[in-house]
Amino acid sequence: MSRKFQVKAVPSSWLEHNGRRLDCGPYMSGAIEAAELMRQFSVEPLESLTKDIFHAGREGRQYVLDAQHGVPFMGSTDILAFDLTYQPLLSKKQVNRNPQFTIRKGWTLITRSGTTGRMAFARESMDGMACSEHVMRIVPDANKVPEGYIFAYLSSRFGIPLVVSGTYGSIIQSIEPHHVSNLPVPRLGEVESxxxxxxxRSGSLLSNSQAKLNEATELYFDSVGLSDINPTEWHSWGSDLGFATPVSSKSLRALNFNPRFERLCSQIKEGQHKLLGELCLEGTLRRGNIFKRIDAAPEHSYQLVGQKQIFWLRPEGRWISKASVREEVLVSDGTILVAAQGTLGEGELFCRAEFITGSTLERAYSEHFLRVIADESQIERGALFAFMRSETAFRMLRSASTGSKLQDFHYAVLPSLPIPYPEQAVRKKCHDLVMEAYEARDEAIRFEDEARSLVERTIEEGAR
Known part of the structure; x- marks a missing residue:
């Protein structure tokens, strides 16, 4: 693909207002354009509309495994995630010593280092969670400005350039509170409300979606007389050292026979169950094929999503030419994609699962995912996902891996994993809960887009 050059004509007044700066960066980023547009409105500095603008400060993190002694913790990219059920735990003692770790509903969260300017609105399911020092907190004063408006404006195409720009619009590597305290906020009257x-409404839908997913998983286990394991239980079952077990010709790796894994499998086999291979369509339970990536304009492309971004509410990815790939990069409705390569660290994504339906069907997915496609004559796809997203499935999948540093699945072991098999009525209920959760997710995204478009349109019309 030939290189595209960007060209933009700017009024001479912009040069005068910005110290006659002649490098193109600040003008092309949109920061100066946004600042000029704000001159047409009655504006107030951000700090005058907030109770506080801060981050947690840099200090070593103390993680724990027991939920009684920990608080769910979000890193800088975790604020972009849809499902926050399985976050690592930060020590309650550390959070109590530094209350600035804690997030509250209604705040605007902004990534402040690395890739700066990514934003999320703190919804109810985030309330009380801890968050990294790499995320800045904007705490609106609800008596002066609506909380949702601050997020809609800051995350708009006018707000983002101002947030990530420093003096005279130069791009900075890290954002501090004083960089945004004087950011101009236009007052738009009823539009703000x-x-x-x-x-x-978007935040409420997302919190309800997460609750429905958790309800589906809990119902799935309860119906067969089981409960989902948690990390505390898993680690309390002892180490995997010094055990003897019969082995098969499929594997000679000790991890594939570890006692904790065998204990999980035995518990499931005591009740109604089927093997994973029996529940999936023939030819699935495999990773995607390797393919060449050729960049192209979005109108001629698929957005390619990788392991890291798939769990975000709004996955990002490069645009690859449709003509350069086959349709196998797409997946069918109800496909479960499992991160298929990575390491065994507790906080790593390897073996975490995502459900593909609705708007996410439009994207392409890399070869680094295990494709799990339920045979609908055996089990509803949403029901299978209710299990595959669980901590139990996560631990079982990790025990069915192979590799040295970088892990992959042992594809001879996967089909024999036992899966609890509830009655049909329960499976249907679990499926419906999952589908409702993902439909609400798409609706939440539409509401957020509508709010942002309303603010942008009002600013554009007011500047004419």
Missing amino acids: VADRLIQ
Whole structure:
């Protein structure tokens, strides 16, 4: 693909207002354009509309495994995630010593280092969680400005360039509170309340979606007389050292026979169950094929999503030419994609699962995912996902891996994993809960987009 050059004509007044700066970066980023547009409105500095702008400060993190002694912790990219059920735990003692770790509903969260300017609205399911020092907290004063409007404006195409720009619009590597304290916020009257209602509704839908997913998983286990394991239980079962077990010709790796894994499998086999291979369509339970990536314009491309981004509410990815790949990069409705390569660290994504339906069907997915496609004559696809997203499935899948540093699945072991098999009525209920959760997710994204578009449109019209 030939290189595209960007060209933009700017009024001479922009040069005068910005110290006659002649390098193109600040003008092309949109920061100066946004600042000029703000001159057409009654504006207030961000700090005058907030109770506080801060981050947690840099200090070593103390993680724990027991939920009684920990608080779910979000890193800088975790604020972008849809499902926050299985976050690592930060020590309660550390959070109590430094309350600035804690997130509250209604705040605007902004990544402040690395890739700066990514944003999320703190919804109810985030309330009380701890968050990295690499995320800046904007705490609106609800008596002066609606919380949702602040997020809608800051995450708009006018707000983002101002957030990530420093003096005279130069791009900076890390954002500090004083970089955004004087950021101009236009007052838009009734539009602020409308945007707030849309953002609040979006946040409520996302929190309800997560609750439905957790309900589906809990129902799935309860119906067969089991409960999902948690990390505390898993690690309390002892180490995997010094055991003897019969081995098969499929594997000679000790991890594939470890006692904790065998204990999980035995518990499932005591009740109604089927093997994973029996529940999936023939030819699945494999990774995708390797393919060449050729960049192209979005109108001629698929957005390619990798392991890291798939768990985000709004996955990002490069645009690859449709003509350069076959349709196997796409997946069918209800496919479960499992991160298929990685390491065995507790916080790593390897073996975490995502459900593909609705708007996510439009994207392409890399070869680094295990494709799990349920045979609908055996089990509803949403029901299988209710199990595959669980901590139990996560631990079982990790025990069915192979490799040295970088792990992959042992594809001879996967089909023999036992899966609890509830009655049909329960499976249908679990499937419906999962589908409702993902439909609500798409609706939440639409509400957020609507709020942002409303703010952008109002600013554009007011500047004419």
